Amino acid sequence: MKVPYGWMADYCDPGLAPGDLAEKMAMTGTEVERVVLLGPPSADNFVIGKVLSVEKHPDADRLSVCRVETGSQDGGETERTIVCGAPNVAAGQTVVVALPGAVMPGGMKIKQAKLRGVESNGMICSEKELELGEGQDGIMVLEDGPAAGAPASDFLPVAEPVLELEVTPNRTDCFGIYGVAREAHAISGAPLAAAPWEGGPIGPGVISEEGDIEALLDQEGSERTADRVRIVVQDPELCSRFTARGYTDVKVGPSPLWLRTRLIAAGLRPISNVVDITNYVMWLTGQPMHAYDLDLVPKGELIVRKAENGEKVSALDGSEYVLNEAMVAVADRNGLAGIGGMMGGSVSEVSESTTTVLMEAANWNGPNILRTSRDLGLRSEASSRFEKQLHPDLTLRAQAVADRLMVEICGAVPMAGLVDVSVPAPDSVPIRLRAGRVERVLGMAIDIELQIEALETLGFGVEREGDDLLVSVPPDRHFDVVREIDLVEEVGRISDLDRNLPATLPAGPGRPGGLSRQQSLQRRAEDSLRESGFDEIVGWSFTDPEETGRLRLDEEDPRSRGVRLANPLSEEQSVMRTMLLGSVLGAARRNLSRGADRVALFESGRVYLPAGEFGPGPLGGDFPGKTRPPSNEPQHLSAVVVGPVDPATWRGGAGESDFFALKGVLEHLASGLGVELTVEPLADPSPQPFLHPGKSGTVKAGDRQIGWIGELHPLVATSYDLDAAAAFEIELAGLVDGSPVGEESYVDFTPFPPVDRDLAVVVAAAVPASGVIGAVEAAGSELLTAVTVFDVYSGDGVGEGEKSLALRLRFRAPDRTLSDEEIDPVWNGIIAGLSGIGGRLRG
C-alpha cells in the first residue's frame, strides 16, 4: 500500500519526518518497507510559474522563448526568460518551473544555459519529467490559483515522500488512506480530521457533507436510481451487499491534475475521471468500486450469480477469463458483465461517450475471492482487498465519497437514493476487556485511563464499567478485533510496548530441559563420522524422478515410488527422496569436478516413504500428536568415500577407499554407540542394485536389518562421474534402538587369566567368515569368550576354490584358571562343528 505523505496529511499530519513516522509505525505493527521520494530527489527550486509571453526562437523552429513570472527567490527579478521546446506552451498558463539549481529525477541539474544564442534561466516541466504522469503532449499545465513563485510541492506531489506499507492481512483499514491517517493519529497524538464520508476533506477543494450517509445520498436528483437500476443477488452468501447509484449528465474526460498526480503517487494509472474516481475512492476508504456505462446495461439490470462452468467474460484488462461454478459473476441480461470483486467486464466499460453511469460498491466473500483470484491467476487491487473480507458498511462510505467527486469533477447529476441489496450486517457486540487482563497477558501494567485513550484514538468506542471496559468496534476493524485478546494487543501496541515491556523469565517448566536419548545418540553417531574424517552435508529433500533410474532401482522397488509434489518448482525437485545415497553421491561428484582429489562425505537426514513401519521414536518417524503423519520419515545416515581414505606419505601408499575401509568406519561408529554390527552377504539377485554385487552386504544390528554397505556398482559410479566409491546407508533408529548406552549394567570381571589357542581351518571359498565364526561359537560353550579372524589365505597348500582362515580363540572361566583337560573337550567339539560346515584343520 503506497501512501503519499501529503494525501495522508489531509487527515492527520503527524509532524514527523517520513523516516521517523516509518520507524514509529514499524514499532506499532505496520511495517514500512521503504519511503521513496516521488520524482526529483528534492523539492527545492521547483516553483509555480505564470507564462507571460511566448515568442518564437529566432534561430530554432521548435523552440519558444518565454517570459515567465516565477516570483523572486533572492529579492531581485520576479520574471525570467526560459527557452521551451514544448508545442503546447502558451501565455497565461500556470506551470511548474525548475529553476537553476533544481535536480531532476535521474540527477540532471538545471543550470543557466544559452540555447541557440538565447539565455534560458530554468526549465518549464512536463508531467513526464517530474514523473507525475505519461504526459506526451508537452508541458504540464496547472489550473489557475497557485501564486507565481510558490513552492510547487505545495500543490503537486513533487519530491513527495511515499510510504510503502507492508499491511498485514488483518488490517484492512490500512488499505485506505484514512485508516492509515487514523493510525498516524494514534501513534503521534496529532489531530485527526473528520472522515471523508462524514464532513472531512476529500481532495483539494472537495469537502464531504456531514450527516447520515443514506439520507445524504437520497436527497439529490430528480430521477431515482431505483427507477433506472435493478439489482438481483442470487447468492447472498457470496455477495452480502451490493449498492448501486446512478448518475446522469456525466462528462467523461481527463481528471484534474491533483487527482491524476495523487493516483500516480499511489502507483495507479489515471484513465478517465470516472474510472479515476473509483480508484481514488478505493485508495481513500479501502472499499473498491466499479463504474458501469449504464446505457450499456440492458434495462439497467445486473444479476449477481455463480458463473457457469466454462462461462467466459472479457475483462477490463483486455483478457478473456473462463470462469467456473465456484466463482461469482455480475451478469446483465445478455451475459457476464464482470467477475465479482475481481474486475469489471468490457461490455459496459465507461468510455469517452458515456453520459450515464452506475457506480457499484459491493461486499464480497473473502475466501471465495481469494480462491477465484488464485484459480484465475488474477490479482487486482480490488481482489486484494476483498479477499481479506471487508465489512459491508464500507460500501456506503464509498458511495458518499464518490458522489461528491462525481458532482465536482464530472459535473454529474446524481439520481436520488441507492439500490441497496443486502443481508443484515454481522452483529457488532461490544467486547469486554476485563480488569487486569492486559497485565496478565503482557506482564506489564497499563493504567486504565491510558488503555481507554489508546482504544479511543484507534477509533474504538469505550464505555467503562467498574474496572472493566466495554469496547465497540468500528466496521473497518470488525473482522480483526473480535475478542478480548485482540483488544489486549491493540492496547499493547499503542503503549510503546518495546520500551516499556520488562524482560522476565517464566516460572520454571517443572522439569529439567534436555535432549532425549535418541537425540544425544544421533549427535554421537554424527560426531563419530566427523572423527573418522567425513564432512557432513545437508542435501535437498526433493530430488529428480530420474535418480532412481541412475541408481538402477527397479520400478517395483518401493524406493522408486517417492512422494510426489503437486506443484514442484522444477522437475528436478519434484519427488521427495527415499534414500540419502543420491544426495551424497551428487555432492561427491560436485566436489570432485571442482578439483577435490578425494571426498569423504556423510549426511544425517530424513527420507520420505509413502508407507512402512513407524518408529521407534521420532528417529523412526513416530512423532507425537493425535494424527499420524501422512508419510513415513525415518532418519537415515549415509556416507560415501571416493579416493584414498588416508593420503600417501613417505612411509607408504594411500589407504584404499574399499569396502573394508568403509566397513571399519561403520564399525567404529557402531562401537561408539556400544552396538555390535554384523554385515551379511546380499541375496542374489541383489536387493541393492546400485552396489557391486560381490562387494556389498546387509548391515544388521542384532537380528534387525538396518541398512547396507558396499562398493558402488561400476555403472552407477560412472553415472555420477566417479571412478570408484564405497558407501553405506543405515536407519539411525535401528542403530540407536540397539544401543545399550546409558543402560549398561556392570558385570564383575575375572582375575583368572585367559587361554588363547589358534587354529587354521580350510573351508570352501564361498563360506563367509561369519559362518565359520558362527560354527565355532555354536560349539564353543560358555568357556569360549572371543573369536577373531587374524589371517585369510588362499594359494599354495590350499585347494582350488578353498580358503584358509586363521582364528584365535580365547577361553576363560570367571572362577578358576582353565586347564588343558577342561579345554580339550570343547576344542574337539569346535573341530567337529567346523567339519559340519565342510571345514578341516589345516596342515
Added chain:
Amino acid sequence: MVERIEEIEAEAKAAIEAAGSVPELEDARVSYLGRKAELTGILRGIADLPPEQRGPVGSTGNKVRKALEAMIEAKTDGLKQIELEKSLAGDRIDVTLPGTPARAVGHIHPITRTRRLIEDVMVGLGYQVMEGPEIEHDYYNFTALNHPAGHPARMLQDTFYVEHEGHVEEVLLRTHTSPMQVRAMEATPPPLFMIVPGKTYRRDSDATHSPMFHQVEGLAVGEGITLADLKGTLLAMLREIFGPDREIRMRPHFFPFTEPSVEFDVSCFHCGGSGSLDDGSRCGLCKGIGWIELGGAGMVDPNVFGFVADSGYNPDSVTGFAFGFGIERIAMLRHGVGDLRLFFDNDVRMLGQFS
C-alpha cells in the same frame, strides 16, 4: 696361605678394574673364580689343610670370593649400560622428516552446528527438544494454527502440496515448524516448554529464499506466562548466541496463531547497535539500522488452545508464548556467510571452515 689369598684378591681386583668390555670381564671371572682358578682350588683343598688353618683360610677365601663376585656383577651392569648407550648413539633417524599424519577429522555442517547451539541454549533454559513430520496434514500446518480455509494468511506462505490419494491440498510440506506446537500440546498436558528444530519448505527460490530451509520453533505454555516472559526468554537466548551485550526489540506484527504477535530483532553485534562503525561509515551488517531482524513470536492465540482443549489447554487458565526463526539466518550472521545457497551447495572448501 691367607697371605696368598689376599694377594690373589689384589690381583683379581686389578684385573676386574682393567676389564673394558663384557668379554674381558668374563675372562677375568674365569681366571679368578672359574673352576680352574687358584682361589677355587684353595677353597676346594681346605679339608687337606691342617685343622688350625682350615678356619682362617676358609673364611678369608669365601669372603674374597663373594667380594669379587659382587664386584664383577657391578662392573657388568656398568659395562652393559655403556654398551647400550653406544649402540643407541648409532641408531639415528631423520627427525626432520614429516610425521605420519593422524587421520584428518571431518566437519559438522554449519547448519547442524548452529542447530545444536540453539538446542543447547534452550535445554539450559529448561526446554525439551522435539521433532515433527515435514510432510504434514493441512490441519496441523494451517487449520489448527488458526488459518481457516480461505484465510488470506495462507497466501503469505507459498506452499508445496503433495499428491495424496487424489486429494488436493490436504497434505503439504510444512511451511514452518509451528505444526509441532499443536502436535506437542496434543501429546503433553501443560506445563510444556519445548523447541522444534527442523526443515521447512516454501515455494520460493532466489538469493535470499531457499525452497528448503531450517527453522526453530519454541513454545512455552503454563500458568501466568506473559509477553514479558517471551521478551526475557528471547533476550537470554540471543545473548547466548550473539554475546552478552545484545539487546532485543519487539515490533508488533500479525500472525494468525499468536495474539499479540511481534517480530523480534537483535541489536547489531557488528556496530553495537549504533548503525555506524568506528570510522563513521554505515554498518553493512544491519544496513545502518542498528537492529537485525530475526523472527516472529507472540502469545499463543486462544483459538489455537481451542484445538487442543481436550488435552488440558484452557485459555482461561493457561497462557503461553511461541516463537520461530531461521537457523540459516543465525548461521549466516554468526559466520559471515553471505549467500544462503552456499549451505546447500556442500562444497568441502566451505564445510572445511567450520571445525
